[in-house]
Amino acid sequence: xxxxxxxxxxxxxxxxxxxxxxxxxxxxxxxxxxxxxxxxxxxxxxxxxxxxxxxxxxxxxxxxxxxxxxxxxxxxxxxxxxxxxxxxxxxxxxxxxxxxxxxxxxxxxxxxxxxxxxxxxxxxxxxxxxxxxxxxxxxxxxxxxxxxxxxxxxxxxxxxxxxxxxxxxxxxxxxxxxxxxxxxxxxxxxxxxxxxxxxxxxxxxxxxxxxxxxxxxxxxxxxxxxx
Amino acid sequence: xxxxxxxxxxxxxxxxxxxxxxxxxxxxxxxxxxxxxxxxxxxxxxxxxxxxxxxxxxxxxxxxxxxxxxxxxxxxxxxxxxxxxxxxxxxxxxxxxxxxxxxxxxxxxxxxxxxxxxxxxxxxxxxxxxxxxxxxxxxxxxxxxxxxxxxxxxxxxxxxxxxxxxxxxxxxxxxxxxxxxxxxxxxxxxxxxxxxxxxxxxxxxxxxxxxxxxxxxxxxxxxxxxx
DNA sequence: GTTAAGACCTTCATCTGATGAAAAAGTAAC
DNA sequence: GTTACTTTTTCATCAGATGAAGGTCTTAAC
Numbered sequence: 001x002x003x004x005x006x007x008x009x010x011x012x013x014x015x016x017x018x019x020x021x022x023x024x025x026x027x028x029x030x031x032x033x034x035x036x037x038x039x040x041x042x043x044x045x046x047x048x049x050x051x052x053x054x055x056x057x058x059x060x061x062x063x064x065x066x067x068x069x070x071x072x073x074x075x076x077x078x079x080x081x082x083x084x085x086x087x088x089x090x091x092x093x094x095x096x097x098x099x100x101x102x103x104x105x106x107x108x109x110x111x112x113x114x115x116x117x118x119x120x121x122x123x124x125x126x127x128x129x130x131x132x133x134x135x136x137x138x139x140x141x142x143x144x145x146x147x148x149x150x151x152x153x154x155x156x157x158x159x160x161x162x163x164x165x166x167x168x169x170x171x172x173x174x175x176x177x178x179x180x181x182x183x184x185x186x187x188x189x190x191x192x193x194x195x196x197x198x199x200x201x202x203x204x205x206x207x208x209x210x211x212x213x214x215x216x217x218x219x220x221x222x223x224x225x226x227x
Numbered sequence: 228x229x230x231x232x233x234x235x236x237x238x239x240x241x242x243x244x245x246x247x248x249x250x251x252x253x254x255x256x257x258x259x260x261x262x263x264x265x266x267x268x269x270x271x272x273x274x275x276x277x278x279x280x281x282x283x284x285x286x287x288x289x290x291x292x293x294x295x296x297x298x299x300x301x302x303x304x305x306x307x308x309x310x311x312x313x314x315x316x317x318x319x320x321x322x323x324x325x326x327x328x329x330x331x332x333x334x335x336x337x338x339x340x341x342x343x344x345x346x347x348x349x350x351x352x353x354x355x356x357x358x359x360x361x362x363x364x365x366x367x368x369x370x371x372x373x374x375x376x377x378x379x380x381x382x383x384x385x386x387x388x389x390x391x392x393x394x395x396x397x398x399x400x401x402x403x404x405x406x407x408x409x410x411x412x413x414x415x416x417x418x419x420x421x422x423x424x425x426x427x428x429x430x431x432x433x434x435x436x437x438x439x440x441x442x443x444x445x446x447x448x449x450x451x452x453x454x
Numbered sequence: 455g456t457t458a459a460g461a462c463c464t465t466c467a468t469c470t471g472a473t474g475a476a477a478a479a480g481t482a483a484c
Numbered sequence: 485g486t487t488a489c490t491t492t493t494t495c496a497t498c499a500g501a502t503g504a505a506g507g508t509c510t511t512a513a514c
Contacts, residue, residue, distance in 0.1 A: 022494075032467095032468050032470075033470080034468055034470090038265055042271075045228075045269035047297075052477080053475070053477065053493095053494065055478070055495085056495080066297070067379055068386075070293070071272070088378065088379055091377050092377060092379050092380055094330060095323070096326055097326075150318050150322070151294060152295065156295065156383065248464085258498090259496095261499090280467070280504070281463090281465045281507065
């Protein structure tokens with residue numbers, strides 16, 4: 001399943017083409033027919049494959065893939081995310097997070113606010129330490145999504161955080177840079193605490209717009225350095 | 228797969244409990260062991276199940292389900308969505324769509340703008356006809372998401388539209404009501420056409436806030452009528 | 455009585471072989 | 485050239501066997 005999935009999402013098995021027949025996969029991957037069939041069925045369940053009797057198994061068009069499946073996201077971002085994917089991710093955050101912060105300000109109960117404040121404290125506590133800071137950052141944003149009391153929204157953020165973890169190595173975040181982001185996060189937390197949805201949204205927009213600009217810059221540098 | 232998935236998402240197989248062993252499912256569902264195993268594997272791929280050797284197969288906690296999987300969403304919203312799920316869906320649109328419209332205004336190319344205008348025309352053309360109007364409405368919002376040039380965002384909307392199709396029967400939309408929503412949609416299209424991201428966002432917020440208020444009202448009425 | 459090592463049992467994991475069904479491809483008749 | 489038939493390919497499903505991993509139970513030593 002992993003082998004096939006990574007090949008499809010990675011692009012070496014293009015949509016529309018048919019994958020080797022069961023028997024060939026058995027010998028190629030060195031497993032039994034049952035294993036092949038179960039793997040193919042799982043990938044079909046994720047929208048990557050479609051099996052047709054007597055016509056083989058073909059790779060479905062990208063439009064029908066479960067793009068927000070944890071495995072599919074990993075195969076897409078894991079080894080080295082493409083610059084285009086980094087843009088997509090940054091844009092998605094800009095589109096989503098301000099609105100999520102707004103709903104969080106509308107729906108947050110006392111416990112949710114407390115968890116956001118704790119996450120904010122962890123952010124301040126780790127500002128000098130790049131690695132833990134990234135985790136604290138992810139935890140802060142997750143706490144905001146959790147405050148919106150909406151499992152679909154929280155699920156989307158969890159998938160985004162999978163991708164963000166893969167992208168973070170591209171970001172060359174300095175300690176100074178981390179500290180600069182603290183006031184923005186503080187404003188988000190404060191607005192949610194005061195149930196001020198407009199301010200929560202604007203504060204979060206500030207945070208993710210900065211992140212998007214950073215990502216664009218990092219992607220540029222990265223492209224210049226390695227190519 | 229369908230039978231088990233619907234039972235899990237529907238709640239009659241609670242998280243943490245173990246499902247019947249393979250042999251029992253074989254006789255219960257009237258299929259072979261291979262079919263059972265393939266189905267269980269697919270559900271495991273969607274995060275609903277977890278198999279452990281010698282310990283049976285258990286239902287995973289809700290937090291690890293692929294909530295934005297098309298099948299999982301169908302099982303959740305299909306027969307009759309719960310009022311709580313309608314709220315979740317309406318909140319998700321409020322959180323997501325204004326931001327998506329903003330990014331659409333930033334990224335839309337000429338072809339994307341044209342497709343939005345076509346969808347808008349279809350909206351006007353079907354305003355007197357409730358059923359086609361709903362489809363035109365879904366198509367308009369999809370065109371906006373498509374304009375953002377972001378496959379993850381578009382995927383999220385496609386999943387939302389699956390849920391919206393199930394919810395629409397709850398909405399008792401009148402022809403007058405439909406016509407009242409036209410100016411809002413017009414404003415969204417115009418703002419995107421003019422690449423005015425702030426206005427696109429505000430216009431879309433107006434549209435989805437109205438939809439949220441309608442949904443809340445309909446859910447109330449529905450609850451009163453049937454219980 | 456307590457404890458720990460060993461046998462045993464349950465259950466999923468995987469392989470293999472066989473049969474069936476559906477669709478495509480080839481073939482022959484007209 | 486078209487149509488109807490046959491063959492082949494390939495997935496769908498069932499059934500049986502073996503293996504591995506984890507839990508449970510017995511039993512014997514202390």
